[in-house]
Amino acid sequence: MHSAGKSWLLLSGFVLFYIIYLLFGALVFSSIERPAEDQLRLDMDKLKDAFLNRSCVSAASLELFLSKVLSANKYGVSVLRNSSGTSNWDLASSMFFANTLVTTVGYGHPTPLSDAGKAFSIIYALLGVPFTMLVLTACVQRVMYPLVLAPIGLLQRSGLKPRPATVVHFLLLLVLVVLCFFLAPAAVFREVEVSWTFLDGIYFCFISLCTIGLGDFVPAAQPGQKYRALYQVAVMVYLFMGLMMMYLLLRSFHKMADLHGLTTFLQLPRCEDSVLEEDRETIMDSDPTPPPYLKDKDASKPLGPGSFPSYNSINKS
Amino acid sequence: MAAPDLLDPKAAVHNSKPRLSFSTKPVVLNTPDDDECDTRTTVMRWKTVSAIFFLVVLYLIIGATVFRALEQPQETNQKLDILAKKLNFLATHACVNSSELESLVKEVVTAVRGGVNPSGHLSNQTSLWDLSSSFFFAGTVITTIGFGNTSPHTKGGRIFCIIYALLGIPLFGFLLAGVGDQLGTIFGKGIAKVEKMIVKWKVSQTKIRVISTLLFILFGCLIFVALPAVIFKYIEDWSTLESVYFVVITLTTIGFGDFVVGEKSNSTEGRSESLEYYYKPVVLFWILVGLAYFAAVLSMIGDWFRVISKKTKEEVGEFRAHAAEWTANVSAEFKETRRRLSVDIYDRFQRAASIKRKLSSELGINASINQDMTPGKRTLSVNLCEDRETYSNMTLSLSPVPGALTRNGSFCLNGLSPNHADRQEIAIIENLK
Numbered sequence: 001m002h003s004a005g006k007s008w009l010l011l012s013g014f015v016l017f018y019i020i021y022l023l024f025g026a027l028v029f030s031s032i033e034r035p036a037e038d039q040l041r042l043d044m045d046k047l048k049d050a051f052l053n054r055s056c057v058s059a060a061s062l063e064l065f066l067s068k069v070l071s072a073n074k075y076g077v078s079v080l081r082n083s084s085g086t087s088n089w090d091l092a093s094s095m096f097f098a099n100t101l102v103t104t105v106g107y108g109h110p111t112p113l114s115d116a117g118k119a120f121s122i123i124y125a126l127l128g129v130p131f132t133m134l135v136l137t138a139c140v141q142r143v144m145y146p147l148v149l150a151p152i153g154l155l156q157r158s159g160l161k162p163r164p165a166t167v168v169h170f171l172l173l174l175v176l177v178v179l180c181f182f183l184a185p186a187a188v189f190r191e192v193e194v195s196w197t198f199l200d201g202i203y204f205c206f207i208s209l210c211t212i213g214l215g216d217f218v219p220a221a222q223p224g225q226k227y228r229a230l231y232q233v234a235v236m237v238y239l240f241m242g243l244m245m246m247y248l249l250l251r252s253f254h255k256m257a258d259l260h261g262l263t264t265f266l267q268l269p270r271c272e273d274s275v276l277e278e279d280r281e282t283i284m285d286s287d288p289t290p291p292p293y294l295k296d297k298d299a300s301k302p303l304g305p306g307s308f309p310s311y312n313s314i315n316k317s
Numbered sequence: 318m319a320a321p322d323l324l325d326p327k328a329a330v331h332n333s334k335p336r337l338s339f340s341t342k343p344v345v346l347n348t349p350d351d352d353e354c355d356t357r358t359t360v361m362r363w364k365t366v367s368a369i370f371f372l373v374v375l376y377l378i379i380g381a382t383v384f385r386a387l388e389q390p391q392e393t394n395q396k397l398d399i400l401a402k403k404l405n406f407l408a409t410h411a412c413v414n415s416s417e418l419e420s421l422v423k424e425v426v427t428a429v430r431g432g433v434n435p436s437g438h439l440s441n442q443t444s445l446w447d448l449s450s451s452f453f454f455a456g457t458v459i460t461t462i463g464f465g466n467t468s469p470h471t472k473g474g475r476i477f478c479i480i481y482a483l484l485g486i487p488l489f490g491f492l493l494a495g496v497g498d499q500l501g502t503i504f505g506k507g508i509a510k511v512e513k514m515i516v517k518w519k520v521s522q523t524k525i526r527v528i529s530t531l532l533f534i535l536f537g538c539l540i541f542v543a544l545p546a547v548i549f550k551y552i553e554d555w556s557t558l559e560s561v562y563f564v565v566i567t568l569t570t571i572g573f574g575d576f577v578v579g580e581k582s583n584s585t586e587g588r589s590e591s592l593e594y595y596y597k598p599v600v601l602f603w604i605l606v607g608l609a610y611f612a613a614v615l616s617m618i619g620d621w622f623r624v625i626s627k628k629t630k631e632e633v634g635e636f637r638a639h640a641a642e643w644t645a646n647v648s649a650e651f652k653e654t655r656r657r658l659s660v661d662i663y664d665r666f667q668r669a670a671s672i673k674r675k676l677s678s679e680l681g682i683n684a685s686i687n688q689d690m691t692p693g694k695r696t697l698s699v700n701l702c703e704d705r706e707t708y709s710n711m712t713l714s715l716s717p718v719p720g721a722l723t724r725n726g727s728f729c730l731n732g733l734s735p736n737h738a739d740r741q742e743i744a745i746i747e748n749l750k
Binding site for chain 2: 010017021023026027028030034036037040043044047051056057061065066068069070072073088089090091092094095097098099100101102104105106107108109110111112113114115116117118119120121122124125126128129131132134135138139199200202203206207210211212213214215216
């Protein structure tokens with residue numbers, strides 16, 4: 001009973017802390033973003049007035065036109081001049097869309113328009129999301145040995161104790177991931193995408209790799225992008241590898257916390273390496289001590305009911 | 318006595334019959350080397366990983382072709398439609414030239430990305446960054462859904478978003494684990510009760526497990542998917558497909574953002590303030606519990622698969638080992654007994670024959686008594702009667718024992734006319750036992 005009560009207490013503590021965290025975030029976002037929003041509104045007002053002033057357009061028809069343009073834009077159809085050639089649903093873009101669906105990133109640009117597309121997205125996602133999780137976990141398991149266990153062993157052999165070794169290794173891995181999967185791609189994005197800054201690139205990498213996927217920045221969305229298909233495939237590969245590295249980081253952090261006793265303290269699920277049992281190369285439990293009766297007995301001993309219990313020792317006559 | 322008796326350890330102890338043994342652990346086939354132990358514990362084979370990877374790529378390609386087939390016609394329709402409208406607009410309003418229009422549209426689109434909707438009267442609109450909407454946005458960031466209908470646009474907002482997510486996502490992960498655990502235990506207790514009721518009907522364990530999983534999934538779908546879909550359809554004025562689409566896309570944390578709760582309320586007026594204020598936090602709470610439910614279902618199914626595969630493997634392994642050992646033991650004991658029996662019988666036969674020789678030589682009577690059986694055969698049948706009692710559990714097919722010879726401990730005759738000499742013979746033979 002005591003442990004059940006303790007877990008309930010812990011859970012309510014978590015919930016409370018979660019709500020407080022959300023409130024805190026809400027306050028900060030509100031205070032940062034609201035002035036910018038108001039400013040943007042004023043600008044829009046001025047623009048509309050300027051447009052309406054010098055033309056014969058009535059406000060109503062402008063409203064109508066704008067609302068149509070906006071609803072089309074929501075689905076990725078742009079009315080601007082130089083975007084008529086590229087489609088959002090050619091093979092590479094559709095594959096990119098399927099990838100965002102299946103990794104749960106979900107940018108939202110483009111989104112399925114037709115009813116059949118929506119229904120198919122539901123089924124596709126329900127099947128594809130667990131499947132992708134499986135693949136990612138399997139790959140991480142495979143990569144775990146050369147990237148985590150071997151270096152930790154190396155560190156241990158060079159004299160460190162297990163606990164500091166895991167901490168050192170985790171920090172090294174963190175630095176490596178940040179360098180290769182945040183800073184370098186952000187620089188690449190800044191070069192390829194015309195309107196992105198370096199901070200925008202880092203922001204995009206982070207939002208994508210955490211699978212949040214707000215969708216305010218989507219690669220290969222600019223009209224007139226060169227080598228669009230190749231670019232999209234490259235971004236897909238980057239997303240997959242990045243997700244794998246994030247899982248790996250999470251796993252090694254979990255192991256480290258396990259070793260330092262944090263998981264038992266917070267009553268979290270322990271490190272489970274047994275994810276996919278049926279494919280593992282098993283280790284059979286060998287009997288540590290052979291049963292005492294499996295010894296050589298005299299063949300001449302008379303047969304009693306219990307003298308030769310195992311067939312191994314019965315002499316073949 | 319059938320085989321299960323022999324497999325029962327308790328029965329084996331108390332039986333006086335020859336005990337057959339078995340080990341409680343599966344038979345060890347081979348022991349691996351120690352240095353291979355580290356790499357062999359948790360690593361999947363390369364072939365499997367690459368097979369699964371290719372499967373995923375194939376799945377993506379299939380999805381891509383289907384999406385293209387479904388969506389591209391619709392997209393071209395929309396394009397033509399909006400182009401026509403633009404040309405129409407330009408035609409009806411001659412004082413606007415197309416470049417001005419283009420720039421206006423560009424600005425409008427950027428503004429919409431920033432969350433400001435230029436259509437309608439701008440001053441009446443509720444802000445996208447008031448407290449409840451920011452709360453909702455923070456929730457979507459932490460749960461990694463990320464709708465994207467509102468997103469930070471200032472530099473400070475974006476940097477804060479990164480840091481906020483870095484800390485908040487693990488926190489939410491812990492919370493999800495905890496809620497999922499509690500949900501799992503609650504449902505597990507309920508299912509245990511149901512299982513107890515069903516067990517009276519003598520259904521097998523696996524069937525009960527399967528039925529209870531199905532019940533759990535159905536029940537949860539009803540509460541967390543169907544019910545909210547109906548509520549959203551009513552409140553947000555969506556179609557059924559759109560509500561279900563929204564629920565699924567949200568609960569799998571994909572979160573496109575083409576349908577978001579509370580969007581329409583930004584432009585329409587006439588809702589009570591308090592309702593709007595609490596609407597989004599309630600939706601966030603539903604998202605939390607729904608996500609926990611999904612995670613609980615997945616982990617439960619994963620657990621059961623693991624247990625089932627482990628159990629069946631164990632059971633199959635144990636059963637096979639048991640069966641192998643039992644048959645081996647039985648055949649060995651059988652051979653041994655047969656050997657002993659035949660030796661025994663042969664001994665007695667020899668003894669009987671020698672006695673008979675002695676007797677006949679002593680009595681000097683020729684073996685002219687008409688008998689159907691020689692004394693040897695008679696002794697054999699007599700012996701066999703008694704031995705049958707001891708080895709009754711073995712199916713002996715040594716010699717055809719006639720059905721008439723069935724008496725406990727007593728010798729059985731074969732319908733012979735008792736002769737004086739025979740009686741004496743038999744009496745002597747009886748004494749010899």
